[in-house]
Amino acid sequence: DAMVIQNPRYQVTQFGKPVTLSCSQTLNHNVMYWYQQKSSQAPKLLFHYYDKDFNNEADTPDNFQSRRPNTSFCFLDIRSPGLGDAAMYLCATSRGTSRNLNEQFFGPGTRLTVL
Amino acid sequence: AQTVTQSQPEMSVQEAETVTLSCTYDTSESDYYLFWYKQPPSRQMILVIRQEAYKQQNATENRFSVNFQKAAKSFSLKISDSQLGDAAMYFCAYKNRDDKIIFGKGTRLHILP
Numbered sequence: 308d309a310m311v312i313q314n315p316r317y318q319v320t321q322f323g324k325p326v327t328l329s330c331s332q333t334l335n336h337n338v339m340y341w342y343q344q345k346s347s348q349a350p351k352l353l354f355h356y357y358d359k360d361f362n363n364e365a366d367t368p369d370n371f372q373s374r375r376p377n378t379s380f381c382f383l384d385i386r387s388p389g390l391g392d393a394a395m396y397l398c399a400t401s402r403g404t405s406r407n408l409n410e411q412f413f414g415p416g417t418r419l420t421v422l
Numbered sequence: 423a424q425t426v427t428q429s430q431p432e433m434s435v436q437e438a439e440t441v442t443l444s445c446t447y448d449t450s451e452s453d454y455y456l457f458w459y460k461q462p463p464s465r466q467m468i469l470v471i472r473q474e475a476y477k478q479q480n481a482t483e484n485r486f487s488v489n490f491q492k493a494a495k496s497f498s499l500k501i502s503d504s505q506l507g508d509a510a511m512y513f514c515a516y517k518n519r520d521d522k523i524i525f526g527k528g529t530r531l532h533i534l535p
Contacts, residue, residue: 338521347511347528347530348527348528349513349525349526349527349528350467350513350525352522352523355521355522357521397466397467399467401521403521410457410469410472411469411523413459413466413467413468414466415465415466416466
């Protein structure tokens with residue numbers, strides 16, 4: 308089945324130790340998103356790729372970076388995780404063009420723990 | 423900037439009963455899209471129902487329907503014949519012309535057996 312896959316599902320890292328989360332999709336969607344979701348809160352958009360064009364949210368910390376080497380894969384790099392970065396990280400995709408009803412398809416998320 | 427407000431952090435409903443989750447939003451755009459997403463505990467977010475702002479007819483998907491009041495900027499979700507599997511966090515979401523989704527803070531729905 309076409310889907311959005313996130314690996315790993317659970318990631319534990321140490322304070323300040325770089326970590327990379329991955330997302331892959333078989334939907335061939337041109338837009339990929341990374342969200343941060345803290346407990347019982349709404350997902351917060353960090354950035355998204357429209358094809359190869361990177362779009363960073365204004366309030367996304369510099370500590371967070373992203374790479375999209377091809378259509379199928381997108382990575383979230385946290386250069387120096389702090390305790391406040393512990394959260395669920397959601398990847399989503401959409402067949403994006405402006406003014407369309409296309410929904411975003413979400414992956415199962417990676418829960419990041421920072422020790 | 424658009425905002426989405428869900429005024430009910432938590433709700434409970436008896437199994438087989440009907441429940442309505444409220445959502446209001448603020449925007450200056452005339453053309454946009456609205457969604458309700460469901461996030462079960464420890465499971466991924468899935469789309470429940472969607473609505474195009476230019477359509478007056480309320481969207482329905484089986485037991486799920488919306489009451490879309492464009493002038494009032496209101497977009498409530500009605501779940502009929504509630505089932506135990508409906509227990510989840512429900513997010514109301516607004517999609518703007520830049521393809522970004524703005525989520526409300528969510529409503530946690532409990533189904534009482």
